[in-house]
Amino acid sequence: MVNKIFQAEPNSFIQDVDWVLYSVDPVIFTFYRDELCVLLIKRSSPPYKGLWSLPGGRVDKKACANLEQALLAKLKSKTGIENIFFEQLATYGGSDMDPRGWSVATAYLALVHESELDINRLESEEPIRWWRLSEIGGDKPLAFWHEKMIRDAFVRLRDKSLYTDLPVNFMPNTFTYPMLKQAFEKILGTSISRQSFARRMDAAGIFEDTGERETGRNRPSPVYRRIHRGGSYVFPGIIKPK
Amino acid sequence: MVNKIFQAEPNSFIQDVDWVLYSVDPVIFTFYRDELCVLLIKRSSPPYKGLWSLPGGRVDKKACANLEQALLAKLKSKTGIENIFFEQLATYGGSDMDPRGWSVATAYLALVHESELDINRLESEEPIRWWRLSEIGGDKPLAFWHEKMIRDAFVRLRDKSLYTDLPVNFMPNTFTYPMLKQAFEKILGTSISRQSFARRMDAAGIFEDTGERETGRNRPSPVYRRIHRGGSYVFPGIIKPK
DNA sequence: ATAATAGTGTCTTTCAGACATTATGAT
DNA sequence: ATCATAATGTCTGAAAGACACTATTAT
CATH class of the missing domain: 1.10.10.10 (Winged helix-like DNA-binding domain superfamily/Winged helix DNA-binding domain)
Incomplete structure (x- = not known):
């Protein structure tokens, strides 16, 4: 249980104001039907209920010792994937990202062969499916700053594919x-x-x-x-x- | 004032367990006396009191709307620098980084000409000075994961300097x-x-x-x-x- | 035999590294 | 005049793009 103000070491105080909300958000790309696609989940609860979003979210601090473990746990729980290539992309944050408060999110670029994820066999509470990259960014908004994260992930993928x-x-x-x-x-x-x-x-x-x-x-x-x-x-x- | 559990939207609960401690940490490089150097501050309070550290720290959520503003504010308050090149490097985090709790830190790579920072004229509460990169990583430990951040920042600088x-x-x-x-x-x-x-x-x-x-x-x-x-x-x- | 695709060899272009020669300013 | 350093031009080598020609399999 975290106290509002506590003293971990002498003269070392922490206040509510020092905490932020934190998420890890994987941008999972694959080639599905010969098209570059990204995996999205439809949100079943607020905020942004009903909007599509990256299969990420809050970190289970008890179960995960670091960011990489947090990402792997999120991938496992949301998509069932256990073997996947990924690299850290960038971190986003501010007061306007999540209506619940000042928040920070680290996006990861992840690449898989489509056979690694059997969406049909996946028993997910929320609808989950591949979206063609060309379908992202029109009149259909995504939750949080996920659209920007996907754009940035694609730019990283494209730039690094040159060399x-x-x-x-x-x-x-x-x-x-x-x-x-x-x-x-x-x-x-x-x-x-x-x-x-x-x-x-x-x-x-x-x-x-x-x-x-x-x-x-x-x-x-x-x-x-x-x-x-x-x-x-x-x-x-x-x-x-x- | 943040409540331990509050309801920002219907059915949207946040718990203590969802918060993490968050910092931004600039790795500021310069050429000082013809040597590549990094700017460090000696910590005057726990944790890691007395150890040298990057001139970063917690984000003032009221004053800063996003990560970039948070970094600029930190640079201004700790070093007085207002004009500086920087780019986001990487984000680190876990249960072992800060003894006060599960924490996350985003490191930035920043490059300046030494004339942009007049250390002598800077009225800092803590000792602050340039360290040659060759002096980092010996028997003198740095606070938090700052040594790894500096190593990663140098690798980024070296790799990108090739092209x-x-x-x-x-x-x-x-x-x-x-x-x-x-x-x-x-x-x-x-x-x-x-x-x-x-x-x-x-x-x-x-x-x-x-x-x-x-x-x-x-x-x-x-x-x-x-x-x-x-x-x-x-x-x-x-x-x-x- | 034909269609479709894969493999081999060669020429061109771009750009970095190396080196010789010439140019310029301080002493 | 000498020295140190800068500028110019040329040659070499690495690696990508383009193209002609040959090879292999299914029909």
């Missing part, structure tokens, strides 16, 4: 270069030549050929796997925007 | 290429050829020749000025580490 392998976190365990290339192209909004792309990926030395081949109508593509899960590769040059 | 003009924020209004080159070199820990450096800066088109010339013992260097204050330039290529 890192960030989009491989959208791939399943094994994948082909055409699949990965398409992810880069959708994120960057440009087309990339097949040859340049393969050369860039081969030179990175971060993928290994599984020996398998795609099955399809045409010449099959080799199936690759990441050599090291986790971590991030920085390419020596950037993709040049046209 | 942006971030170090120009260390310069006074007018400066020479040799001055700026030295800043890049100290940050990156490498030497840069004078010719490559000048070509890179000229091509960026972000500086203008003031027409003035340095006075010194040798052939004088042109004195430049940033064309646009604020903003950040991203070079087309990166400085190649040797």
